[in-house]
Amino acid sequence: MDGAELELERRSKFLSSLIQKKKAIEQQEKTERLNIKVRASDMPLALQNKAFKCARDLLDYMPGKLDSKRLALALKKEFDSTYGPAWHCIVGTSFGSYVTHSLGGFLYFSIDKVYILLFKTAVEPLDH
Numbered sequence: 001m002d003g004a005e006l007e008l009e010r011r012s013k014f015l016s017s018l019i020q021k022k023k024a025i026e027q028q029e030k031t032e033r034l035n036i037k038v039r040a041s042d043m044p045l046a047l048q049n050k051a052f053k054c055a056r057d058l059l060d061y062m063p064g065k066l067d068s069k070r071l072a073l074a075l076k077k078e079f080d081s082t083y084g085p086a087w088h089c090i091v092g093t094s095f096g097s098y099v100t101h102s103l104g105g106f107l108y109f110s111i112d113k114v115y116i117l118l119f120k121t122a123v124e125p126l127d128h
Contacts, residue, residue, distance in 0.1 A: 039108040039115075047083070051107055051118055054078050059111060066114060068092050075118055083120070090117040 027045060034056050041048060058071050072089040079087035087105075090097055093113055099106075105120030 037110045041107045043107045086121045086123040
């Protein structure tokens with residue numbers, strides 16, 4: 001590569017890093033507005049945002065006391081129908097877990113004082 005190509009590549013990398021930083025800041029601001037804290041995740045941002053929005057909407061429309069089962073079922077069904085089968089969801093104010101998940105299919109977050117664990121497992125067909 002000559003000097004001009006190297007300079008173009010350097011500038012391209014610099015601009016890419018600026019774009020990634022801006023996206024990270026925007027994501028942080030969005031989660032703060034919704035009172036969401038990501039505890040652990042390997043899920044792409046688009047799926048995380050879907051989970052945050054679904055959970056926030058469901059919590060906002062839930063009358064009175066938290067219905068953990070209803071929230072978990074709604075999130076599971078939404079992700080099963082949108083992203084394919086074998087999503088699992090655990091919701092509560094206090095729980096322990098240890099799970100195995102598919103790559104890119106794990107999100108543990110909190111909204112207000114509600115903790116939500118959403119993860120996907122691989123489904124393999126049974127050979128009869």
